[in-house]
Structure formats: C-alpha cells, structure tokens
Amino acid sequence: MEEMKHSVPQVQEEEYDEIDIMELLRKLLKDWKLILKWCGVAVVVGLVIGFSIPKEYSVHSELAPEVASKSGSGSLSSLASMAGINLGSMNTSDAVYPDLYPDIVASTPFVVELFPVQVSFKNKKEEISADYYTYLKEYTHSPWWNKVMRAPFKALGWFMGLFREKEEKAEGYANVDPQALTKEQDSIAKAIRSNVSLSVDKKTSIISLSVTAQDPQVAAGISQEVIDRLKTYVTNYRTEKSRQDLEYYESLYDEAKNAYFTAQQRYASYVDRNQGVILQRVKTEQERLQNEMNLNYQLYNACAQQLQAAKAKVQLETPVFAVINPPQVPLERSKPSKVKILVVCVFLAAVIAAVWILWGRDFLAGFRRKDDEEEPESEADSAEKAPASE
Numbered sequence: 001m002e003e004m005k006h007s008v009p010q011v012q013e014e015e016y017d018e019i020d021i022m023e024l025l026r027k028l029l030k031d032w033k034l035i036l037k038w039c040g041v042a043v044v045v046g047l048v049i050g051f052s053i054p055k056e057y058s059v060h061s062e063l064a065p066e067v068a069s070k071s072g073s074g075s076l077s078s079l080a081s082m083a084g085i086n087l088g089s090m091n092t093s094d095a096v097y098p099d100l101y102p103d104i105v106a107s108t109p110f111v112v113e114l115f116p117v118q119v120s121f122k123n124k125k126e127e128i129s130a131d132y133y134t135y136l137k138e139y140t141h142s143p144w145w146n147k148v149m150r151a152p153f154k155a156l157g158w159f160m161g162l163f164r165e166k167e168e169k170a171e172g173y174a175n176v177d178p179q180a181l182t183k184e185q186d187s188i189a190k191a192i193r194s195n196v197s198l199s200v201d202k203k204t205s206i207i208s209l210s211v212t213a214q215d216p217q218v219a220a221g222i223s224q225e226v227i228d229r230l231k232t233y234v235t236n237y238r239t240e241k242s243r244q245d246l247e248y249y250e251s252l253y254d255e256a257k258n259a260y261f262t263a264q265q266r267y268a269s270y271v272d273r274n275q276g277v278i279l280q281r282v283k284t285e286q287e288r289l290q291n292e293m294n295l296n297y298q299l300y301n302a303c304a305q306q307l308q309a310a311k312a313k314v315q316l317e318t319p320v321f322a323v324i325n326p327p328q329v330p331l332e333r334s335k336p337s338k339v340k341i342l343v344v345c346v347f348l349a350a351v352i353a354a355v356w357i358l359w360g361r362d363f364l365a366g367f368r369r370k371d372d373e374e375e376p377e378s379e380a381d382s383a384e385k386a387p388a389s390e
Contacts, residue, residue: 042349050338058334062325121215223327260296
C-alpha cells in the first residue's frame with residue numbers, strides 16, 4: 001500500500017484565560033480598607049461639589065393651543081353673512097404652527113424682550129425688585145471652579161487688550177439692537193435660552209414650558225411672562241391682516257358717515273328754506289339732494305356692514321390658549337441633588353479603587369520591573385565595551 005502523504009491538520013485547542021471571580025473577590029476583600037479610604041475621599045468631594053452648586057428652582061407649565069381653523073362657522077359666520085360677506089372664502093394659510101413655538105421663544109427678538117421684565121426675589125433675606133437683565137448679571141451665582149477655569153482666559157484677554165484700541169463698553173440694554181448684541185448682552189441672552197425651555201408634543205400639540213432660576217419667585221414670574229408674550233406674538237401674527245382690514249373699514253365708515261350726515265343736513269336745510277314753494281326748479285333741486293342723501297346712506301350702511309364683518313373676522317382669527325397647568329412658585333429646589341452627587345462620587349471612587357487593586361497596581365509593578373531589568377543590561381554592555389577600547 002502506498003503511504004498517504006497527506007498531512008492531517010492538527011486541531012489546536014484554544015486556551016482561554018478563565019477569570020477567577022473568587023480570586024478577584026479575595027483581592028478586593030484583602031484591601032477593603034483602601035476602598036473605604038477612596039469612598040471616604042469621594043464623600044468629601046461629593047459634599048464640596050453639592051454645596052458649591054447654587055440652588056435652582058424649576059417651574060413647569062402646560063398649554064393647549066387652539067387648532068387654527070380658517071373656515072367661517074358658527075355665530076360669527078352667521079353675523080358675517082348678514083353683512084353679505086362669506087368668511088369661508090377668506091381662507092389664508094397659517095405659517096405659525098405649534099412646532100415653531102420653541103424656535104420663536106429661542107429667537108433673539110423674543111429673548112431681548114425679556115430683558116426689561118421686572119422680577120422680585122430675595123437676596124440675603126432682603127426683598128429686591130429689579131429687571132431680569134440685572135438679576136442675571138448681578139444676582140446669579142456660579143460654582144467656584146467656573147471662576148478658576150475662567151481666570152486664565154480673563155488674564156489672557158486683559159493682556160491682549162493692552163495692545164488693542166480701547167472700545168467704549170455698552171453696558172445694560174438701554175440701546176439694545178437684536179441684530180448686533182454686545183458681548184454682555186449676548187451672554188445674558190444665552191443664559192435666558194438655557195433657563196427657558198419649550199417643547200411641543202407632536203401627537204397632542206401640548207406645549208410644555210420649563211423655566212429655571214435660582215429664585216423660585218423669578219422662575220414663576222418669568223414663566224408667566226413667557227406665556228403671555230407667546231400668546232401676544234401668535235395673536236398679533238394671526239390677526240395682523242384682519243386688523244389692517246379693520247382699520248381700513250373704520251376709515252371708510254367714518255368717511256361715509258360724515259358724507260351721509262352732511263348730505264342729510266343739506267337736504268333738511270333746503271326743504272326748510274323752501275316750504276310752500278311750488279316752483280319746478282325747487283322740486284328738482286329737492287329731489288337731487290334727496291337722491292344724494294339716499295346714495296350716501298346706502299354707502300354708509302354698506303360700510304357699517306363691512307365694519308361689523310371685519311370685527312367678526314378679527315375675533316374669529318384670535319387664537320385661544322388653554323392653560324392646563326399654570327405656573328406656580330416651586331417649594332423645593334430642582335437641583336442640585338446632593339444625594340445623587342454623593343452616590344455617583346462614591347460609586348466612581350469604588351470602581352476606580354477596585355480597578356487599581358485588581359489590575360492597576362500589578363500593571364505599574366510590571367512596568368517598573370521591566371525598567372529595572374533594562375538598566376543592568378545597559379550597564380553590563382558599557383562595562384564590556386570599556387576593556388575592548390583599552
């Protein structure tokens with residue numbers, strides 16, 4: 001028989017390094033004091049962080065906007081039909097949908113309008129009233145590490161400012177321009193955007209507004225102010241064309257009314273002066289004045305109907321917001337949560353300590369041992385080279 005020269009592949013068994021959980025636990029229990037020390041340090045760090053973060057209060061409100069319907073219906077449509085106008089034919093597209101409300105609230109013109117809003121708050125047990133701009137600028141606090149991190153940049157800015165031309169600093173909002181904010185105004189605007197948050201549920205169209213401040217009264221006051229200004233903005237947008245039409249019809253109505261009263265007065269005066277006169281030219285002039293009075297009356301009556309229809313259209317297009325959850329002064333702070341901070345700090349400290357005990361310490365010892373082995377070899381090489389050179 002011929003020997004088969006086919007080589008049979010040898011199956012190599014893969015070796016897996018099994019993790020001995022009991023051995024890891026023994027290592028951790030052996031150095032339990034080190035873990036407790038790390039956790040103790042973490043408790044101190046957590047308390048420092050928790051007490052360094054200023055208290056903040058949040059106010060949550062909910063609104064239900066009216067679904068815009070441009071078809072004339074109901075009593076207002078009936079009233080308009082009496083004037084000979086069909087409100088159903090006045091359909092216009094509405095470009096402000098509830099989905100755009102968050103963008104409206106975050107827009108620069110809307111934010112700038114909140115600068116002069118008056119708020120009342122307590123500062124060191126003293127009741128103070130100031131505008132929202134001044135409150136954010138002078139009466140809000142930040143953690144101490146923010147000042148430490150900003151110190152190098154402030155020093156660098158001060159140093160660079162020595163080589164620049166001095167610019168007049170525009171402080172406050174007396175001359176605010178939404179299209180060209182100063183650095184200070186822009187920082188206040190960013191603070192307002194971070195404190196005021198609005199979202200819309202696409203399924204139910206429910207508007208959720210959240211306002212955060214370091215004083216509970218300020219949070220409630222700004223929340224109510226945002227709701228009122230949002231209502232005003234949407235109302236002004238939807239009724240702008242109708243209000244312009246209303247002003248136009250009011251001017252036409254006043255002109256027609258004055259023309260009718262003037263023609264009526266001329267007709268009455270002419271009839272009084274020519275009582276008992278049987279001349280044909282007198283009768284002709286009387287008929288002319290009467291026809292002019294009737295024509296002005298018809299125009300006056302038509303303008304009056306148009307005016308009433310325009311008023312009805314303004315009322316029809318005025319949106320209604322149902323406040324489901326009105327703003328209330330919060331009784332408890334929303335953050336910081338000292339318990340959560342402590343739990344996170346202790347957990348991280350325990351994990352870091354466990355990693356150090358199980359792998360970190362051995363890795364560092366092996367790294368040092370490798371360096372110690374390389375140093376004698378280099379010394380031996382230098383000693384061998386020295387006799388050869390001699």
